Amino acid sequence: MTAAVTPGREVVLETDRLLLRPWRVAEAVIQRELWTERDPRVPPHRRIDADGHPTVAELEDSIRTDHPSSIGLLAVERKAARDVIGYCGLIDGGRESPREPELAFELLRRSWRQGYATEASWAVLDWARLSGYERLWATVWDWNTASRRVLTKVRFTETERKEVDPTHGTTLLLTRRL
Template structure:
């Protein structure tokens, strides 16, 4: 579990299926990340749980510290197709514009660089998702390459592991 000033993050799990479905059912959200049927969501959440068990990391569910309300999902996820770990974020539209994505992602980035051996973290962002591009840039990501994810174009950003000074 991770905590920030305003948020609590814990591993995303099968029990989160209803919140996950509601998140992805919103057209404002799924415009860039897609939607899920209940069966697809269960498979996706099983994959997340398996990644936590096998790799020691995966997506977190994001909750407001004051109310416990689910506001999204965020965290490091490994993609076999690319052989790299993506720092992914998707929040409910009602939570946009409040800095939650940046706050939660920074906590996850700090955690990832402390617990994982990756030299960099990637972020796959649809070219038209201006808000996510701004989040990536605020976090220090820079463009690495262009790619395709789930048959959609993405701009792949990278954030290099911080160097330690002696």
């Protein structure tokens, strides 16, 4: 994995097959596709609502106003195909401390089961370690076995903490020392 921070403090990570970089406005359609593919068990505020929000235009505005920083969700681009297939990065999970952000990833269904989420996660973990983070968190629904497998592969371990939601499922809290 190689990492670079561009003048605006934009993080760019590269693996053998992937480039993780800031989102471009034209890629709002990919973000919208991610929203449309979400499992119906995902809470409504993370899915397209009855009025069709967020729209592509709203997602474009979000990309335009997102200020580059050392924490955020990076577009995952396949280098060979030059297409964006989802995101991976760090978010302020608000779990324990600002120095312990949360790993997050989501890929389009057509790119599942090819190791991209694991590869992107390793790149983010390597970058986080080089940036001085000592521990990361992750949350995952108990029913999301694919994401749980990815988190296991990148050596996250489940904690005793769980958030039970009878409608959407139990959210598991995992952690990893870097």
